[in-house]
Amino acid sequence: ARFIMKxxxxxxxxxxxxxxxxxxxxxxxxxxxxxKQNVSxxxxxxxxxxxxxxxxxxxxxxxxxxxxxxxxxxxxxxxxVTIIMYLSILGLLLLxxxxxxxxxxxLKRRLFGHSQLIQNDDDVGDQQxxxxxxxxxxxxxxxxxxxxxxxxxxxxxxxQVQEQRKSVFDRHVxxx
Numbered sequence: 001a002r003f004i005m006k007x008x009x010x011x012x013x014x015x016x017x018x019x020x021x022x023x024x025x026x027x028x029x030x031x032x033x034x035x036k037q038n039v040s041x042x043x044x045x046x047x048x049x050x051x052x053x054x055x056x057x058x059x060x061x062x063x064x065x066x067x068x069x070x071x072x073x074x075x076x077x078x079x080x081v082t083i084i085m086y087l088s089i090l091g092l093l094l095l096x097x098x099x100x101x102x103x104x105x106x107l108k109r110r111l112f113g114h115s116q117l118i119q120n121d122d123d124v125g126d127q128q129x130x131x132x133x134x135x136x137x138x139x140x141x142x143x144x145x146x147x148x149x150x151x152x153x154x155x156x157x158x159x160q161v162q163e164q165r166k167s168v169f170d171r172h173v174x175x176x
Contacts, residue, residue: 017074020044024067030054044071 020039024046026032037049046064055063 017076019072020049020069021072022046022049022067022069024050024063027055027059027063027066030063041071044069 018038018040020037020043022035022045024033024035033054035050037051039048043049046067046069047060049069050064050067053060053063
């Protein structure tokens with residue numbers, strides 16, 4: 001564990017946020033190459049970044065004039081925070097998906113009772129599959145009153161949607 005911590009600290013200390021990048025095209029028999037160095041802005045030029053220099057003497061100036069050097073700066077702290085936030089949100093969404101697919105049906109079965117749900121579905125039919133859910137919740141005195149209000153509002157909203165659908169389909173049939 002101590003070795004891992006030392007290695008992580010070493011990596012964090014050596015992650016550079018500034019660099020100079022020089023892109024040098026092919027020159028005579030030398031192929032094009034990209035050079036990177038961690039230098040300050042004032043030292044961001046071919047003479048300080050290109051090591052080892054592939055040419056010698058008076059060709060150095062001609063070679064360096066062809067190179068394009070750019071100073072780059074980044075914030076590794078911001079990058080790390082962004083990645084941590086992204087992974088956290090992704091993890092929360094995965095947990096929510098697991099809840100919706102696995103735990104919610106089990107909890108509903110326990111709350112309403114498996115036989116009660118089957119009987120309610122047979123009585124109601126396809127038009128209103130959740131119509132009796134409010135009645136079951138209203139009879140449950142162990143549930144908080146606020147949950148009953150929310151469930152009642154949901155049922156009212158579902159009835160309004162059903163009425164709107166019926167109205168739209170009826171108008172469509174009349175217009176046809």
